[in-house]
Amino acid sequence: MGWKAFVLSGALTLGLAGGAVDAAAETLRLEPASMTEWKAVYGRVEARDSVPARARLGGTIIALNVTEGDTVKAGDVLALVKDDKIDFQIAATNAQLSGLQASLANAQSELTRGEQLLKSGVTTTQRLDQLRTQVDVIANQIGATEAQRAVIEEQAKEGQVLAPVDGKVLTVPVTRGAVALAGETIATVGGGGFFLRLAIPERHAATLKQGAAIEIDGVDGTSATEGRLAKIYPEIDNGRVIADVEVADLPTAFVNARVLVRLPVGSHEALLVPQAAIVNRFGVDYVSVIADGVTSERAVVIGQTVSDKGKDMVEILTGLAAGEEVQLP
Template sequence: MSILRWAFALGVCAAASAQAQPASFTVATASIADQKAVFATVEAAHVVPARARIGGTLTSYEVKYGDSVQAGQRIAMIADPAMIQQLQTLDAGIAAARAQLAQANIDFARAQKLILTGAVSRAVYDQAQTGVSVATSTLKAKRAERDTLAQQINEGAVYAPVAGRVLLTPLTQGTVVQAGDSVASIAEQDYVLRLDVPEHHIDYLHVGDMVRVAGDKPLFAKIVLVYPQVANGRVEADAIAPDVGDYFVGQRIEVWVYVGSRPGVVVPASFIDTRFGLDYADLRAPDGHAIAVPVQRGMPQPTPELPDGVEILSGLKTGDVLLPPGSAP
């Protein structure tokens, strides 16, 4: 059973590079994995809220529904008008403190000259020097207070906590929010496929099995969880795939799962030639010559050994030696 599931692990063959066309291929009976089409729903493994860190007014959204975001990307901005006014007040205070420092430096420079001639007392000189120190400290305090307030204002930026896709932006511009309010809901990038399988196939669902996602290009997912509960005659299982992020959360897609095996003939599709709507294979006759025989092509059955494997329903038997198309006259 494990060998059949490994043969059904088509992700390996999808990633394999194209091999050179062999000179011949000997037909042999092999175990073919039967597959059943079921529906799976794209689900987010985790939905993470992006929350406001300060209270204020939502001034802008920088994302919309369905946008892909990276962790740490800014998605919204919250501003508190009171903080903006405080910032303007501090800017004015810093300007005043600079003027006071400039005046204190002028007074101190004058005192330095006058004390050399004895025109002012030592007390006046010390007072001017103290004025410079006080004005310098006042300016530093104002700047530190402004930096603190500016950092609080910067806390109004709401960042994406994880990489993923925006599912919900529940607020509108101008909405008043409090610290901790959810501004957006983000589906984490690692989506899962939630399979819905009939109960009578439950014996074929195992963690580690591969399933094939229907589509234009091969996409394969690995079952990571089988839910231990049957509801309405169906069982659910979760599978993960590397490129499921291109789908929408909640989208239903077709998935092929392993449901058993049977004997059959599988050959490389490159040995089958289609002429006028009919499929032919070139066989090596007992006398060494090549003859073309019609075959009936079945479903694709790729395996790690035969990335382009296709089932042949009739026309070939075990021991036949196939030659590349065009070998027969």
Template structure:
């Protein structure tokens, strides 16, 4: 019984010893590079004037959030009101001519029925009535056009988002197509600009790490994850452009810059669990299986452990300090 207990204790000690040991092997990891990304809206929208005229009401300012279709400004062209008045007078005059043509047609029809009038007179009266009716319809169509132009003086937001710029003011004269306000959609992305030597490593769907915002200390808790949504197929000025999707970028400023860590290739390195590296007198050490202490140079911290840049070779066995 005592012999069996000794064997069991030896087995437990051996398993604990093996659990406190870690064999170092070279492994391939992502080679990440820190670059600067700019916060950009997915779509930059422009609310434009559809008619020329004077801005009589401006309902937005920089920084406002507006809904899709909300009123941005009202543009009034006073000439449209004058054209409407003139056209209304012409429509009344044309209506009187149409009424007279109807009377002439009825008279010619009655005379033809009695056998007094001729077919030519009836045809002329019918033609005159048809011309009067078509002229009146054309004038009403012209009036609808003017009404539509007047209604188009109200400038609506082309989408929901935040107002970035309002380059006009009330009382200013604008031309058709001139920008009244620039809007950024709430859906923001990070836009990267990388040297073209990294273009062959970038793929849509690649994972990236976003550094802490501003002067915050970077750690695994403060860093966020993103995904490359698009790599543009054109290289501009020796740089490749890529867009990165990140959740909840709405509180960032448009144009704000932040650090992003992207994969630019693969490299071989040693990864040791963080608990096996200890620091003394400002120097980092690991303890080998033979109890020797080795000075190491740690590198990037990964979820698997600490990267060791120098001090270890493949096959070293380190123990927990």
């Protein structure tokens, strides 16, 4: 062995053998801490309520005022459906009203003449009563026909397809000029706010807690945010538990967009040391441990990094035991 190798070996031996404890050095006694276990799943941005705006009568779509992505308010006119038969029905009703009004005018004239003849003793009271009845019958017929016309006009107004809720138009499956049947969906409006919907493997169902904090990775391409597990549905669908997560300022530019989510599914005991206390040499991590007043470096296997009271802490998988004292830099 050459003298250079001998000197290097001696230096490493002195470095790893340890030394007396520095009285000014800060130490940490290892105690088991509870660490949350996270499960990564994908969530989808969905509307809380997906409500179809339906045509209330059959006819031709003569106007279509919205397209996918438009924001609407409840009661806004999304489209107009027209049934040409309604115009003919209204025209026929108006003609009936004109005839009845003419008959009423004639009956009232006959009644006025009869009252004058009764005063002269030319006609009888019975005849006058018949004229009054005829006027009342025609007046009631006019009232019934006007009510019938109001019904038809209301049917014409039902050609307006209204937005059922405030929200965003998700789908418009029809085009202008198409024929729509009564009850057919003209547009689908997503309202009630937006949230993340998760499909979680059922083996984690027992560990899910409503109200738990959820980590969302860069919903809008920025840093991670936090959400809340708002609702857990009781029905398991195809081996998956369905849950909803509420997120503040959730981007809704793309509905059904997939977002990576981490949710708590359990916990385990772990030993945590500050990240600054770990030294890496040639790919091996070392921690300075104090035992019997002597400091020595011990090789460890590290796990994930977590934040504890604003400090970066690293989980020690092997190499240290609870109760040991770690020297801090």
